[in-house]
Amino acid sequence: MDAEPTVKGNPSLLAIGWPRKAFDYIRSYGLGGFAEQIHHRIATWHGERKFGVSTSGFIEPEELGIQNPDAQAYAALGYEHLRRALPEIPFPDSQVVFLDYGAGKGRALVCAAARPFRKVIGVEISAELVAIARQNLAQMKHRRAARAEVHYSDAAAFPVPDDVNVFFLFNSFIGWTLVEVVERMRQSHVLHPRDLFVIAFNQAEFDQCVRGETWLRKVEENAYRALYRSV
Numbered sequence: 001m002d003a004e005p006t007v008k009g010n011p012s013l014l015a016i017g018w019p020r021k022a023f024d025y026i027r028s029y030g031l032g033g034f035a036e037q038i039h040h041r042i043a044t045w046h047g048e049r050k051f052g053v054s055t056s057g058f059i060e061p062e063e064l065g066i067q068n069p070d071a072q073a074y075a076a077l078g079y080e081h082l083r084r085a086l087p088e089i090p091f092p093d094s095q096v097v098f099l100d101y102g103a104g105k106g107r108a109l110v111c112a113a114a115r116p117f118r119k120v121i122g123v124e125i126s127a128e129l130v131a132i133a134r135q136n137l138a139q140m141k142h143r144r145a146a147r148a149e150v151h152y153s154d155a156a157a158f159p160v161p162d163d164v165n166v167f168f169l170f171n172s173f174i175g176w177t178l179v180e181v182v183e184r185m186r187q188s189h190v191l192h193p194r195d196l197f198v199i200a201f202n203q204a205e206f207d208q209c210v211r212g213e214t215w216l217r218k219v220e221e222n223a224y225r226a227l228y229r230s231v
């Protein structure tokens with residue numbers, strides 16, 4: 001997650017504060033966890049700088065005035081994960097229409113738009129985050145996608161565009177909202193049969209939800225994400 005550390009006050013405290021924090025972190029998560037956290041911090045710094053965007057932070061749904069009880073908090077997926085996940089899409093870049101359900105400040109969209117995809121689409125329930133995502137896409141450097149758009153909508157009410165062939169989810173929503181979204185994906189596949197690919201990060205609920213679906217099968221998974229493809 002991307003909650004940034006803040007060290008306020010006397011700069012001399014920095015020298016004392018950081019080794020202490022590092023020690024506490026190692027004690028809780030081990031050296032491997034610490035190394036992963038350092039990698040994550042560097043990847044975040046590098047990604048934000050490379051694209052000239054601002055996508056970090058952690059925001060609870062209540063702070064955004066979101067009413068849907070299924071909504072999860074805002075936190076962007078690490079750049080290091082996005083860098084690995086996007087090349088796993090099994091279609092030529094020029095044919096990819098990428099939809100991020102719960103686009104937040106647009107980090108996944110920015111990384112997708114840095115590839116020569118046909119289109120990237122975000123759906124986000126918070127008006128505040130929609131505005132930030134649009135701003136990030138407008139100002140980003142290294143953009144190669146032909147088109148990019150962010151829709152202000154509850155994902156459960158968003159009609160799946162006929163040309164979307166890659167769905168991306170990272171901890172966006174659970175419960176009825178997720179059930180409805182999966183049903184919309186299924187209907188879209190029935191009405192407009194095409195090869196569909198799903199990247200789902202941290203989505204045990206998504207896995208549960210699609211377990212009985214005959215049109216979609218899991219093709220791979222690791223500790224962070226699962227990949228699905230239509231049958």
Ligand SMILES: C[S@@+](CC[C@H](N)C(=O)[O-])C[C@H]1O[C@@H](n2cnc3c(N)ncnc32)[C@H](O)[C@@H]1O
Nearest residue numbers: 071075076077102104107108124125154155172
């Ligand atoms: C964990 S963040 C993911 C951010 C983004 N996908 C990324 O990786 O950078 C989850 C996002 O889903 C949004 N969200 C929650 N419920 C939603 C819903 N029903 N429809 C659309 N967006 C939703 C939240 O506001 C939040 O921005």
